[in-house]
Amino acid sequence: MSFLNGTSLTPASFILNGIPGLEDVHLWISFPLCTMYSIAIIGNFGLMYLIYSDEALHRPMYVFLALLSFTDVLMCTSTLPNTLFILWFNLKEIDFKACLAQMFFVHTFTGMESGVLTLMALDRYVAICFPLRYATILTNSVIAKAGFVTFLRGVMLVIPSTFLTKHLPYCKGNVITHTYCDHMSVAKISCGNVRVNTIYGLVVALLIGGFDILCITISYTMILRAVVSLSSADARQKAFSTCTAHICAIVITCVPAFFTFFTFFTHRFGGHTIPSHIHIIMANLYLLMPPTMNPIVYGVKTRQVRESVIRFFLKGKDNSHNF
Template identity: 50%
Template sequence: MMISAPVPNASFHPSRFILLGIPGMRDQHIWAAIPFCSMYILALAGNSAILYVITRARTLHEPIYLFLCLLSITDILLCSTTSPKMLTIFWLKSHVISYRGCLTQMFFVHTIFATESAVLLAMAFDRYVAICRPLRYTSILSAAAIGKIGLACVIRGFLFVFPFVILIERLPFCGRHIIPHTYCEHMGIAKLACASIKPNTIYGLTVALSVTGMDVVLIATSYCLILRAVLRLPSKDAQLRAFSTCGAHMCVILVFYVPAFFSFFTHRFGHQVPPHIHIVLANLYLLLPPVLNPLVYGINTKQIRLRIVDFLPHRQRGKVRAESSAFSRTSYLWTRGCCFTKSSKPAPCII
């Protein structure tokens, strides 16, 4: 039962917490770790490959690829904030985490998630400008503008998440130090307090709806405008290719946001949801997008795909290059962010 009366803070900050793992599945932790570990390795390999290819190829130093670099960095950090500790819980039975370590993990999990959400919004804006305002693309998204957008993504995450740390620090903990989770997150820690957590709940809900929720609305608006532009393409083949690419992008965006919002709202309102379902989904929204993003945003892009081909054995390299060269000129120019019709008039396009 929650107690509203103030309790001296100095005596009630625990030295450590215990992360329980997945409630109700402790006997299956060893086996549950295998898919999570596999996804973590795939996320590291895929995003590292994207970063290496883009940084090494000067021809890829363009706005969309620089945003893709930032997305890969946030993907690596996002899954690395939780996966190593989760795997030590599953395989080494290392359930203990220090109080400061728990707050640090909580801060980085939420900050990086907010940053990645902002990066996805920036990429949607990049595609909107490339397709709907192609003649102004280079003037709107200059190198300076990209740097400012990237910095704003990081600063925004920091500013909105840092109050979580302050809100947790003000809470007293009177003996309950077991967190039924695989990592530390805001409401999971707050629920252990023996004082009112109403400010934590209100602020968390405000951030989720006003920041992340607004990102979702703006991303959806961008893709609606993109689809409207795609429908004006004269070629049915071009429309199908664009719809296919838009569909893949939207699937990845849904995989990122739907489990995150489900996890967020079940903490506050979904008391009937089984704990193991909540914990599994809370891990998936940190692991699945980093696995899928390199495939959908990276390897699906012709220039990056051809650079990756350079690392293949000589025989396979020739075969893949031959298949890639079969793409039409229009398809090639889509991946550059801008395509032209026979009349040389800029037309909508998409990677």
Template identity: 55%
Template sequence: MPAESRTAFSFNNSINPSTFILIGIPGLEEIHIWISIPLCSMYILTLVGNCTILFIITTEQSFHKPMYLFLSMLSIIDLIASTSTMPKILCLFWFNSREINFDACLVQMFFIHSFSIMESTVLLAMAFDRYIAICNPLRYTSILTNPRIAKIGMIAIIRGSVLMTPCPFLIKRLSYCGTNVISHTYCEHMAIVKIACTDTTINRAYGLFVALVVIGLDVLFITLSYFMIVRTVLSLSSKEARVKAFGTCGSHICVILISYVPALFSFFTHRFGQNVAPQVHIILANIYLFIPPMVNPIVYGVKTKEICHRVLRIFYQKH
């Protein structure tokens, strides 16, 4: 009998098992070691890229501006979110280490989703930053002061923490009398809820509520900000001014698309994609979690002239 089956069988009559079993990507177990290569590469790029961004912003006084401070928040969030999941996934793929303690699983779930909410909040703040810079530039420095930026950072932390705090308690009230095997690479909320053998209506409703409050409202306000930005830019008489204004928004728009498109795909396939293969669900969930942290610093490094020049200067100084 496979190890995961023996463990699952031993908890058949348990309300809360002491451990869960993560099986990775079902149907693709034989190539886990090959899948781990791009995942490990993505994690290394995430660490290098975001640490570089943080180093540049913290050491250069000229980068202590609202846009770069928000970018540093985004890098910190990406580093923590990736580190809370990737090491365990690599252990699963490399050493077949499938067990995860019940409470550790809930902590991982809390970190994954709360930091996703924080990232969405920071992306909304960055849209507001671009709106003020383009639509009300004379008041930019008076509106986005350092104390106000610090308050926005605290709001992001509080929002993510408060919205996700009920989830571990809602999961603890469920019974897992059938199995403790999670068909996933990490402890994702819906993946845990699906294996419960009691009524999960409250959990599903709360998960939907959080998704609508976070993704729904944030996307709505980001869209509204860019509608106002586009309207203001198109009213400029100079073509060069219009191109320059749109250019300052380019990196942020790329990051928004990279962050929200996989998240929306993952959300809709989980709830409405009953005919979608489990492998697709899990691959989408991994893309949603690991691609944005890797790509964000690359996008800002390439599309933001000041950061690009600073990185090149560091590189040439070392050689």
């Protein structure tokens, strides 16, 4: 086999097959993906710039929001440029090591996305349940350590799956039916035993997803109890309104994730009842929808962010008048 390195069963490169069955409309599919990616990049970089430049946003809640935006940019950039090259120019070949690197970054940043949403839920819990101690509990040092631990968790849990995938024997070919390299899409073209890969992938998904969902659920249960105990309806509405954008961000992340995992398990264990192109499209939306929508949601639902945007444009208008 010419695609193998010498006598080993490690391919020199893989072929990412795009979206099988929809080759004739690859170009049309690329337009909404490119538009969403552009919105994600502009929106998240704009949000990070506002939080950095506006002192009114130098608070723990917005530091976590900046961390979410940073994660969103890295998460969608790990796959979308490569996907667009496939859809636009039919550039399907990817080096074996580059494929493993992409797989590592995809799973690391999706895990980090979930972790940052959990940190934001804990931030809202402290803000509502312990408002007088908010600034002393969530110091810059605590925020930095929490962000580092979240990143380290993703890295440490993804490294073993990357190592396992690297050492699999590949003698079924080198064509991956996907637009990017993810763990099971690469592993399933191996002729070796991938049971360990499958089990480990499920364990990691449960460890990250299950733990984060549990933490978010507990946080919002405590928040709801604290909000209900407030004396006035106005105070209850004001307290809970600070959580609206975060709840929307959780929904935006969880809904595509749910459908992605559902199509994956159905495709793998349910007799392929769902076409593979549906699974691939959902997997791309899972990585693209949250980065696209999160800046819009926080811009619309968060008063401080809206005011910061207004100040930014008014400042720009005033500076133009000075010339």
